[in-house]
Amino acid sequence: MFEKAFALIFNTDHELFAIILLSLQVSLCALCLASIAGVPVGALTGLKKFRFRGGVVSLLNTFMGLPPVVVGLCVYLTLSRSGPLGFMSLLYTPSAMVIAQTILAFPIVASLTHSAVVGVDPVIKQAAKTLGASPLQESLTVVKEARYGITAAVIAALGRVMAEVGAILIVGGNIAGYTRVMTTTIALETDKGNFELALALGIILLAISLLINVVLHMVQRKGHFQDKK
Amino acid sequence: MSLRLSIDRISKSYDGNAVLDGCRFEFEAGKTYALIGSNGSGKSTFLRICALLEQPDKGAVRFFCGDAEQPHEIPLKRKITLVLPKTGVFNSSVFNNAAYGLKIRGIAGNEIKEKAARILKLVKLAGKSAQNAQTLSSGETQRLGIARAMVFEPEIIFLDEPTAFVDAESKGIIEELISKFKDRQRTVIIATHDLHQAERLDSQILSMTEGRLKLL
Ligand SMILES: Nc1ncnc2c1ncn2[C@@H]1O[C@H](COP(=O)(O)OP(=O)(O)O)[C@@H](O)[C@H]1O
Numbered sequence: 001m002f003e004k005a006f007a008l009i010f011n012t013d014h015e016l017f018a019i020i021l022l023s024l025q026v027s028l029c030a031l032c033l034a035s036i037a038g039v040p041v042g043a044l045t046g047l048k049k050f051r052f053r054g055g056v057v058s059l060l061n062t063f064m065g066l067p068p069v070v071v072g073l074c075v076y077l078t079l080s081r082s083g084p085l086g087f088m089s090l091l092y093t094p095s096a097m098v099i100a101q102t103i104l105a106f107p108i109v110a111s112l113t114h115s116a117v118v119g120v121d122p123v124i125k126q127a128a129k130t131l132g133a134s135p136l137q138e139s140l141t142v143v144k145e146a147r148y149g150i151t152a153a154v155i156a157a158l159g160r161v162m163a164e165v166g167a168i169l170i171v172g173g174n175i176a177g178y179t180r181v182m183t184t185t186i187a188l189e190t191d192k193g194n195f196e197l198a199l200a201l202g203i204i205l206l207a208i209s210l211l212i213n214v215v216l217h218m219v220q221r222k223g224h225f226q227d228k229k
Numbered sequence: 230m231s232l233r234l235s236i237d238r239i240s241k242s243y244d245g246n247a248v249l250d251g252c253r254f255e256f257e258a259g260k261t262y263a264l265i266g267s268n269g270s271g272k273s274t275f276l277r278i279c280a281l282l283e284q285p286d287k288g289a290v291r292f293f294c295g296d297a298e299q300p301h302e303i304p305l306k307r308k309i310t311l312v313l314p315k316t317g318v319f320n321s322s323v324f325n326n327a328a329y330g331l332k333i334r335g336i337a338g339n340e341i342k343e344k345a346a347r348i349l350k351l352v353k354l355a356g357k358s359a360q361n362a363q364t365l366s367s368g369e370t371q372r373l374g375i376a377r378a379m380v381f382e383p384e385i386i387f388l389d390e391p392t393a394f395v396d397a398e399s400k401g402i403i404e405e406l407i408s409k410f411k412d413r414q415r416t417v418i419i420a421t422h423d424l425h426q427a428e429r430l431d432s433q434i435l436s437m438t439e440g441r442l443k444l445l
């Protein structure tokens with residue numbers, strides 16, 4: 001069984017390749033959208049004091065653990081023909097999967113960015129001020145100081161969306177050659193008893209996860225001597 | 230026209246404990262002042278208020294250019310600086326730290342290079358330009374903190390115990406830099422525990438007691 005799985009990987013099976021490509025496309029697209037929205041939201045909640053700040057931060061933290069199937073269900077209901085966005089006919093398309101993944105990734109990016117920005121030594125802000133920074137320059141300096149933590153936030157979110165199956169199965173429908181990605185294929189093929197393909201994808205997914213974690217670890221270490229002085 | 234600082238009966242208390250209590254003083258432009266006083270007497274608080282990082286509860290900090298009082302806005306804030314007791318170096322190269330004040334003032338790249346390189350040479354950090362600033366020793370960090378503040382040639386510089394935790398060599402380098410700065414008719418106000426240092430810098434001695442300043 002393992003031999004066949006490896007054969008599938010090394011013979012660069014066309015179907016397998018298309019599935020991996022779609023997985024990466026959907027996840028990276030969602031990650032981009034989630035980062036464009038999540039980094040500024042996380043940075044603002046870390047930098048500025050405003051009413052309901054505590055509430056917003058708790059909400060983001062709670063949403064970090066959103067059950068994917070619930071997100072899938074909500075997106076399904078919104079995009080289904082009778083739903084508010086039904087006219088866009090997005091259900092069972094890669095776009096629907098991107099939407100669901102973005103919703104899952106956003107709170108992770110925002111919440112971890114918030115922690116990274118809050119974790120910057122307050123003396124940095126003071127130093128920027130004494131050197132003549134305007135309020136905006138001061139904030140940008142603090143965000144820049146948190147850059148490794150913010151990168152780690154984005155990578156952590158990528159890890160989550162790559163491994164996700166529940167939400168994209170519901171809104172994507174796992175249509176062969178169209179919305180079928182690694183995780184949904186594994187679920188389906190395992191169900192069918194077709195273990196070779198499932199295993200081949202499982203190995204690749206594991207390798208990608210490993211890579212993501214190695215990079216995450218490296219980024220975190222790079223940010224580490226931040227705490228020294 | 231040089232910038233002149235006038236302190237008008239400022240008071241400050243934390244949690245009901247008065248730290249500064251009707252403190253007043255007229256600083257003359259171009260002179261050096263050494264601020265002495267026991268631990269907790271309020272020197273750091275005084276410097277933070279003078280450098281416009283904090284507001285006094287009562288009284289006012291005023292800056293004059295000739296007879297014209299300067300509003301507490303960015304143009305004024307960019308003519309003064311405070312070297313904090315804890316430097317707070319940015320997680321970047323030594324060069325980028327030294328260049329920070331110039332960059333945020335929108336100065337041209339080649340001028341930044343030249344000025345930052347010159348100041349790093351003065352504090353004997355030229356050889357470490359490319360090194361991450363957070364890997365410097367405490368003496369080097371303190372020197373970088375002063376270089377970073379002097380690079381944009383402020384008119385008034387406040388220094389909060391800049392040589393408290395450094396060895397004799399760093400101390401010498403720092404004092405030399407301060408002396409150079411003095412020679413250019415800039416105002417220096419330095420908190421220190423070292424009376425010899427105050428003498429070496431040829432400074433007027435101000436003592437902080439019971440929340441007030443007294444010229445000795
Ligand atoms: N941010 C603050 N909050 C509360 N108390 C403070 C704060 N800053 C200073 N103090 C208090 O004010 C007093 C003067 O402190 P400081 O100005 O640091 O004195 P010095 O620099 O002369 O040693 C101390 O008793 C200190 O505990």
Ligand SMILES: [Mg+2]
Pocket residue numbers: 272273274314389
């Ligand atoms: Mg002090």
